[in-house]
Amino acid sequence: MASFVEMSRLNKAAVGVHRLLNSRRLEHAFLGGYELALLGSTRGTRDIDVAVKKPFLSGFEKVKEAFVDHADFLVFDGNRTDCINAIHKPTGVHIFVMLEDLPKTLDRSTDASHHLPIYTPTHMFIRTIQSLGLRSKESHRQDLVLLHDKFSLDMAKVYRKVTPLQRDDALRNCLNNERAATILRGLNLRPESDR
Known part of the structure; x- marks a missing residue:
């Protein structure tokens, strides 16, 4: 490596x-x-x-x-x-x-x-969720945790930009990182039809 x-x-x-x-x-x-x-x-x-x-x-x-x-x-x-x-x-x-x-x-x-x-940290957080939905990388899981825990994120923007499907896809790639999985489960996202 x-x-x-x-x-x-x-x-x-x-x-x-x-x-x-x-x-x-x-x-x-x-x-x-x-x-x-x-x-x-x-x-x-x-x-x-x-x-x-x-x-x-x-x-x-x-x-x-x-x-x-x-x-x-x-x-x-x-x-x-x-x-x-x-x-x-x-x-x-x-x-x-x-x-x-x-x-x-x-x-x-x-x-x-x-x-x-x-x-911005908020946009990087959104992009990290979207990236995690496409591929499973430990560095992305670590990034998600760092961004969530270290920065004040605009959660209203996260809720507007991340779909429940994107969150669920990311969650499937975070099952071996409990902290990242907990963060994703905590996102109270509304279905597209309610946005």
Whole structure:
């Protein structure tokens, strides 16, 4: 198993990604394990996840071109048109770029230089539940517990954004982590028809 990447390398790679995306006027936010490290998690990560708001015209091509054209990035071509895999060459850090709608509200990291845009803890909590519904990863279960226990979450927003089906799918992947399962069982979600 590969070891975790040092925070100094992650920060340097994230700043490189941030500068590149800003230079192309591409809205973006960091999330996942890197964001949680910025928020105080000690679990470690091997890569950087960044969500980029898909441009209206030729979205995927514009974002991919930004990375392909920059000497600091090596892009791995593939068949997907919703994400980009790249390596930040100066640090060797893997960058996973997803094209998606960004939350209306973002936070800024406070302990890294350049005040990087990140998801709010509430949006990260919502996204973690949704991710847990798709795949069972212990790091996601740990993230769910950390976000729930450490931050004041906007539960009204959670109740609006997470469906009972998403919660139930996530719960099936949390049965071996009692704390995460308890958090999910405690979400009093209304059916879609009542929203």
